[in-house]
Amino acid sequence: MRDMRFDVVVVGGGHAGSEAAATAARMGARTVLVTHRRDTIGTMSCNPAIGGLGKGHLVREIDALDGLMGRCADRGGIQFRMLNRRKGPAVWGPRTQADRGLYKNAIQESLFALDNLEIIEGDVFDIDRSDTEIKSVILKDGRHIHAGAVVLTTGTFLRGLIHIGDRKIAAGRMGEDPSVGLSATLAKAGLRLGRLKTGTPARLDGNTIDWASLDSQAADADPTPFSFLTERITNPQITCGITRTTERTHALIRENIHRSAMYSGQIEGVGPRYCPSIEDKIMRFGDRDGHQIFLEPEGLNDDTVYPNGISSSLPEEVQEAFIHSIPGLESVRILQTGYAIEYDHVDPTELYPTLQVKSIPGLFLAGQINGTTGYEEAGAQGLVAGLNAALLAGGGAPLVLSRTDSYIGVMIDDLTSRGVAEPYRMFTSRSEYRLTLRVDNADERLTPFGMQVGCVGAERAQRFSAYQREMEDALAQLSTRTLSPTAASHAGIVVNQDGRRRSGLELLSYPGVDLDALRRVWGDLPSWQPKVRQAVEIHAAYSVYLDRQESDIAMVRREEGRVIPADFDYSGLSGLSNELKQKLGVARPWSIAQASRLDGMTPAALSLLIAHLKRAELRMVG
Numbered sequence: 001m002r003d004m005r006f007d008v009v010v011v012g013g014g015h016a017g018s019e020a021a022a023t024a025a026r027m028g029a030r031t032v033l034v035t036h037r038r039d040t041i042g043t044m045s046c047n048p049a050i051g052g053l054g055k056g057h058l059v060r061e062i063d064a065l066d067g068l069m070g071r072c073a074d075r076g077g078i079q080f081r082m083l084n085r086r087k088g089p090a091v092w093g094p095r096t097q098a099d100r101g102l103y104k105n106a107i108q109e110s111l112f113a114l115d116n117l118e119i120i121e122g123d124v125f126d127i128d129r130s131d132t133e134i135k136s137v138i139l140k141d142g143r144h145i146h147a148g149a150v151v152l153t154t155g156t157f158l159r160g161l162i163h164i165g166d167r168k169i170a171a172g173r174m175g176e177d178p179s180v181g182l183s184a185t186l187a188k189a190g191l192r193l194g195r196l197k198t199g200t201p202a203r204l205d206g207n208t209i210d211w212a213s214l215d216s217q218a219a220d221a222d223p224t225p226f227s228f229l230t231e232r233i234t235n236p237q238i239t240c241g242i243t244r245t246t247e248r249t250h251a252l253i254r255e256n257i258h259r260s261a262m263y264s265g266q267i268e269g270v271g272p273r274y275c276p277s278i279e280d281k282i283m284r285f286g287d288r289d290g291h292q293i294f295l296e297p298e299g300l301n302d303d304t305v306y307p308n309g310i311s312s313s314l315p316e317e318v319q320e321a322f323i324h325s326i327p328g329l330e331s332v333r334i335l336q337t338g339y340a341i342e343y344d345h346v347d348p349t350e351l352y353p354t355l356q357v358k359s360i361p362g363l364f365l366a367g368q369i370n371g372t373t374g375y376e377e378a379g380a381q382g383l384v385a386g387l388n389a390a391l392l393a394g395g396g397a398p399l400v401l402s403r404t405d406s407y408i409g410v411m412i413d414d415l416t417s418r419g420v421a422e423p424y425r426m427f428t429s430r431s432e433y434r435l436t437l438r439v440d441n442a443d444e445r446l447t448p449f450g451m452q453v454g455c456v457g458a459e460r461a462q463r464f465s466a467y468q469r470e471m472e473d474a475l476a477q478l479s480t481r482t483l484s485p486t487a488a489s490h491a492g493i494v495v496n497q498d499g500r501r502r503s504g505l506e507l508l509s510y511p512g513v514d515l516d517a518l519r520r521v522w523g524d525l526p527s528w529q530p531k532v533r534q535a536v537e538i539h540a541a542y543s544v545y546l547d548r549q550e551s552d553i554a555m556v557r558r559e560e561g562r563v564i565p566a567d568f569d570y571s572g573l574s575g576l577s578n579e580l581k582q583k584l585g586v587a588r589p590w591s592i593a594q595a596s597r598l599d600g601m602t603p604a605a606l607s608l609l610i611a612h613l614k615r616a617e618l619r620m621v622g
Contacts, residue, residue: 004120006032007393009137009147010386011124011182013041016153016367016378018107019067020386024151025116026066026455027390032118032145033111034137036176041119042072042107044375045155045173046200048100048298048306050076051226053083053093054426055376057407060094060442062379063227065387065450066460068110069379070226076103078238078300080223089538090435091428094224097240099299120145125181127363134362140181149389151364152182153382156198158344158369159183163261164337165315174339183344189360192347195268196423198373199277199311199340202319205333206297206305214328215242217294228443228467228531229460241295241328245278245310248325249290252318253282261313267342272373272423277340278310278322293326304335313340345371348415353590354388354398355381355412358566364389371420372411380408387455399453400590402560404433404553405445417587417594433553435545440538443467467531474528474536478504481522491521508540559593562613575608 006029010021013035021033035041050073051059063070077096084091111117123140127150136146157172157179172178187193219237257263260279276284281291294308307329312319316337323329348370350357355370357363366385367378388398401409410431415424428434437445447464450456456464482501489495493513495502504518515533519525528536539546570576570584580600589595592613596606 004032004143005146006030006118007147008032008149008151008386008389009034009145010151010153011035011137012153012155012157012367013038013119014043014045014153014155014367014378015069015375016155016382016385017151018042018111019062019069019379019382020151020153020364020366020389021117022068022111022114023065023383023386023455024390025114026457027387027394028116028454029390029393030116031390032120032147034120034122034124034139034145036121036123036172038119038121040176041111042104044098044100044103046198047308048098048103048296049095050098050103050375051093051095052376053091054407054428054430055374056083056092056094056226057428057437057439057442058376058380058411058426059226060439061406061408061446062376062383063229064442064446065383066447066456067379067383068107069376071229072103072106072110073098074225074227074230074233075106076100076235077223077226077233078102078235078297079219079240080225080233080237081220082224089440090438090542092439093428094226094439096223096226097238097296099235099302101299101302102235123177123179123181126185127182129360129362132361134360148393149362149364151366151382151385151389152369153365153367153378153385154179154182154369155378156341156343156368160341160343163267163313163340163342165259165261165313165318166264166266167315168266171341172343173341174336178343186344186346191350191357191359193344194347194371194420195342196270196345196368196371197262197267197340197342198272198275198423199313200338201278201307201309201311202323202334202338203298203336204295204305204307204323204329205335206295206303208331208333209241209295209305210328210330211241214295216240217242228447229463236300238297238300240297243293243295243326243328244290245293245322246290246325246327249322250282250286252322252325253279253314256314256318257283259315259318261340267313267340270422272425275311275373275425278312279314295328310338311340312338314338343368345369345420347371347419349417349419349587351416352398353400353412353416353594355385356388356392356398358588362392368423370415371424372415373423373425377411377424377426380411383455384408384412387453391453396453399449400560401449402557403431404556404560405437405449406442407431407437410437413594413597417589417597418599433549435542436549436553438538438542440535444471444535467529470528470532471535473526474532475505475539477525478508478518478536478540483507483521487521491517493517493521505536505540505543508537509543556593559596560591562592562610564589564591564595564609564613573608573612576605580605
């Protein structure tokens with residue numbers, strides 16, 4: 001049969017596509033995932049790791065909405081570490097080195113088990129649509145797949161071009177064909193396309209590394225899972241090696257810099273500033289005597305090692321020479337040469353915060369096609385796009401995550417309101433509400449949203465509800481029990497002797513006071529589960545700051561609640577400069593909050609816009 005019908009079509013089987021397909025299927029939409037090869041679904045194209053600073057927040061939030069990445073990382077993780085553990089919980093960064101095979105298998109098993117999901121191998125070449133709706137996607141072999149909504153998650157495949165020195169290979173990643181037809185389709189539809197670049201280092205044979213001469217980095221003794229549903233980590237935990245580049249390394253790179261695809265003018269795409277190639281590091285930070293490299297094993301039963309920190313587009317022989325100049329790698333065997341890859345992306349200001357294309361109803365974009373870099377950023381967008389595609393296909397109202405309730409909301413607001421000049425990467429510093437948006441409370445923040453819209457399954461909903469009841473009980477008990485300064489002093493808790501009684505929750509905010517200390521005071525306090533104990537202690541520590549931040553959050557939410565109609569005529573709004581009218585007309589902000597973040601927007605202009613919207617609302621009511 002050449003024609004097929006579904007509610008949602010997801011194009012691409014990477015991290016964004018996997019989350020989009022799984023979410024749409026969980027929402028009850030009849031979903032099809034179209035990918036070049038079924039056996040590459042869930043492949044980790046670059047570094048074998050999940051999470052990190054900022055990125056770990058995204059994984060926890062994906063999990064809170066019942067996505068795949070967190071629990072699959074728990075099944076595939078072989079070196080769990082909590083970054084920034086010595087700092088406050090607001091900037092903790094859960095990360096795991098992953099076994100590539102275990103992670104991919106976990107993603108595939110999760111997808112293949114979904115009732116509403118079908119997987120088809122094929123190359124989506126074009127989209128058939130009208131001005132008001134998507135009709136179908138057209139495969140290169142002529143098949144049509146009809147659907148009410150389409151999610152494109154093309155990764156680096158849109159006119160993907162690999163560079164190794166002066167050699168060019170048309171590919172989405174090494175060994176896989178690029179997607180050419182869709183770029184032409186998107187350009188023809190009038191979408192603004194740009195060109196970005198990323199890169200990956202060589203892969204090394206771990207059996208030929210002199211591990212004994214290197215420093216090492218071990219996993220945490222008490223690995224912290226990503227997923228709310230994971231009780232404990234069962235995989236053996238590995239150690240990574242650490243080495244550094246040398247003056248000889250730097251000299252070899254400088255001598256051959258003109259042969260780097262990045263520096264020879266062959267690459268037009270912009271690369272990620274926060275994940276530079278080794279050529280960039282040497283040319284931009286030439287005063288350093290060395291750059292750190294983490295040697296990360298790619299699996300428990302895989303001898304391949306990923307040298308994190310030396311991505312390169314230099315010719316093979318130059319890569320081999322500079323790698324052999326690095327301590328511990330003098331005799332290493334190179335299994336695959338590093339390379340740079342450039343690809344097309346769509347200007348994300350073309351999207352609503354639902355990730356639907358403004359000018360093409362029914363078309364959603366997620367992942368690197370929107371100008372981001374990283375598995376975690378892609379997965380989070382995929383979940384939002386898949387969720388809203390299912391809601392659209394089913395006639396439901398869209399869901400917009402706010403920058404006040406999630407890092408996912410921060411990322412999407414940044415993308416859709418400001419666009420990208422380079423591949424976008426998540427950091428905790430991007431969130432102005434990071435004291436509220438912590439990794440420990442992602443479930444409390446987002447799982448209720450997921451339950452409300454229907455993307456959270458029965459197991460998570462049941463376990464979260466039980467957790468929530470226990471959390472409410474703990475907060476209630478600790479808020480109502482009080483202690484005098486004298487009694488506190490007798491219990492070894494140092495407070496001002498001012499005669500004021502303090503609640504258990506307030507006492508928890510004092511240095512050195514934890515639930516064990518309070519249990520010595522009140523012996524009948526319940527022994528709540530570890531997740532609840534940690535959450536309560538962190539909540540108490542941040543309570544003073546959270547009260548101050550809540551008023552700011554409430555103001556932003558009011559602004560986000562004032563939605564600007566998609567067809568609003570800015571040209572007829574007197575009092576605005578022509579430049580600002582043009583910017584607003586191009587950006588088409590979703591809400592007053594998003595409009596406030598446009599370059600050049602002034603408080604006076606914003607007040608004018610709000611006043612006009614209020615008058616329009618009154619006219620509609622009248």
